[in-house]
Amino acid sequence: MTIDLQKAREFSDQVIEWVRGKGRILIVAHDNPDPDSLASAFALGHLLLLKTGQEATIAFGGVIGRGENRALVSELEIKAIPLDELDLSLFPVVCMVDTQPGTGNNSYPVDRPVHVVIDHHPSREICDSCRWVDVRPEYGACATILFEYLQAQEIYLGTKLATMLYYAIKSETQDLGREWTRADREAYLHLFPLANNRILFNITHPESPREYFLSFNQALESARIYGDLLVFNLYAIDNPDMVAEMADFLMRMEGVTLVLGMGNYRDKEILSLRTTDLSVNAGEVIQAVVAGLGTAGGHGMTAGGQIHPLQGDRALQKELENTLARRLLETLGKTPCRPKRLVPS
Numbered sequence: 001m002t003i004d005l006q007k008a009r010e011f012s013d014q015v016i017e018w019v020r021g022k023g024r025i026l027i028v029a030h031d032n033p034d035p036d037s038l039a040s041a042f043a044l045g046h047l048l049l050l051k052t053g054q055e056a057t058i059a060f061g062g063v064i065g066r067g068e069n070r071a072l073v074s075e076l077e078i079k080a081i082p083l084d085e086l087d088l089s090l091f092p093v094v095c096m097v098d099t100q101p102g103t104g105n106n107s108y109p110v111d112r113p114v115h116v117v118i119d120h121h122p123s124r125e126i127c128d129s130c131r132w133v134d135v136r137p138e139y140g141a142c143a144t145i146l147f148e149y150l151q152a153q154e155i156y157l158g159t160k161l162a163t164m165l166y167y168a169i170k171s172e173t174q175d176l177g178r179e180w181t182r183a184d185r186e187a188y189l190h191l192f193p194l195a196n197n198r199i200l201f202n203i204t205h206p207e208s209p210r211e212y213f214l215s216f217n218q219a220l221e222s223a224r225i226y227g228d229l230l231v232f233n234l235y236a237i238d239n240p241d242m243v244a245e246m247a248d249f250l251m252r253m254e255g256v257t258l259v260l261g262m263g264n265y266r267d268k269e270i271l272s273l274r275t276t277d278l279s280v281n282a283g284e285v286i287q288a289v290v291a292g293l294g295t296a297g298g299h300g301m302t303a304g305g306q307i308h309p310l311q312g313d314r315a316l317q318k319e320l321e322n323t324l325a326r327r328l329l330e331t332l333g334k335t336p337c338r339p340k341r342l343v344p345s
Contacts, residue, residue, distance in 0.1 A: 003186050004183075008151065008152035011134050020052045024054070025095065026056070026057050026093065028041075028059055028083070028094065028095065029097060030103075031061040031107055032240045033060045033064060033098075034069060034172070035164070037097060038080065039165050039168035040097040040145070041098075042161070043165060047149055050155060057081060057086070058079065058080040058081065060082065060083060060106075060107075061106060062240060065238075065240060066241035069241065070206065071202055072203050075202050078164070093115055093116070094113065095115065095116035096116070097146070098120070099121070100121065101124070102124060113130075115131045116130070118142065119135045120136050120142045120145065123135040139183060141172040141180075143172070144181075144184045157191070157194055159195070159196050163195040163200065179301055211239075215246060216246070219232045220343050221343055223342035226339050229257070229328065230342065231328070232261045233318070235263065235317055236264050236314075237263040238265070243261045243270045246272075247259045250342075257277040258282075259273070259274045260272070262321060264317055267308060267310055268309065273285065273304065273305075282298050282300060282301055286298060286304070288327070289324055289331055290327075
């Protein structure tokens with residue numbers, strides 16, 4: 001699938017005209033936003049500002065915790081505000097990027113209206129009630145969709161905007177090594193010569209606190225291997241992004257095709273699923289695993305979920321780990337087996 005500027009122009013024209021003159025705009029990213037969510041939100045805000053003169057507010061739930069994400073916000077001056085600091089009644093226009101209403105991975109109240117949804121995750125029925133919806137689950141990055149709007153509207157791509165969009169596609173598709181389309185590749189190659197290499201280096205080489213390395217230690221010590229599956233438990237964490245980062249790290253283990261990680265952040269269990277098995281749909285698997293316990297969603301190779309409330313008691317978290325591991329084996333049709341430690345005690 002290649003970039004379709006006509007489709008992008010038609011949709012963006014309609015949204016721009018509908019938004020024009022309606023007042024303050026809120027753009028909601030998903031909780032603990034990653035580069036794709038942040039860049040998409042910034043790009044949409046930039047587009048609407050230039051075309052309508054209306055300034056948008058970018059908001060998110062949770063925290064921006066991962067070192068690379070904090071560096072992205074700092075280096076590229078992305079202004080994003082916690083949702084709980086805003087009076088939501090002041091925004092007659094509400095947009096969502098890289099997430100959808102009621103998915104559980106954003107903190108926007110499900111009973112409040114959402115008017116514009118732009119996403120690359122599988123569409124949810126609740127989006128039928130939204131005025132403008134552009135959901136393309138075949139795309140590797142939401143930033144690619146926003147890139148198409150900018151191109152279709154002939155918006156100049158300055159260094160800052162080009163750098164954040166390039167890094168969003170780069171990180172979301174693992175340098176076009178994971179779940180990408182020709183449209184993602186075209187955007188990636190177009191943006192690459194426009195990006196600032198010094199800023200990219202600073203983003204990808206952030207300084208990390210001692211706690212960051214302790215998480216590696218905890219992930220390795222807790223990791224249990226069930227055949228070609230690996231499950232780890234970080235227990236109490238102060239940064240919800242660590243679960244996904246450790247899942248990506250442990251996915252490199254020889255002989256492992258799927259990794260499920262978990263960690264408790266403010267009495268909410270954060271889950272991350274990664275796989276290299278193309279016959280497995282990570283989004284569908286994790287939804288089956290947490291059915292009746294929480295919410296989840298994702299793509300073919302990456303997915304995430306939340307279970308709450310769950311108190312920070314270590315015994316309860318270990319019990320949950322065992323439950324999720326059992327459910328994972330059952331969902332995949334694997335024979336239950338006694339797990340092996342990744343790192344011998």
